[in-house]
Amino acid sequence: MTIMITEKLRAYLTENNISLSTLSRKTGLPIPYLNDCLNGKIKIKASDFIAICKALNLDIDFFR
Secondary structure, eight states: OHHHHHHHHHHHHHHTTOOHHHHHHHHOOOHHHHHHHHTTSSOOOHHHHHHHHHHTTOOGGGGO
16 A cells, blocks of 8 residues: 555656655655655655645545
């Protein structure tokens, strides 16, 4: 499940030309943390996933 989420998130960011610095600014999450999550080095915490969805105005169901 985590891989699917990170792949969809990475694709969404690329398609919408959203940088990690922009996502970091909108969520308050550090760029290195976001980078590690997107590269599968660490799992995204549920609370951070919700913050990302809110920052991008995405419904959680987008990732199903």
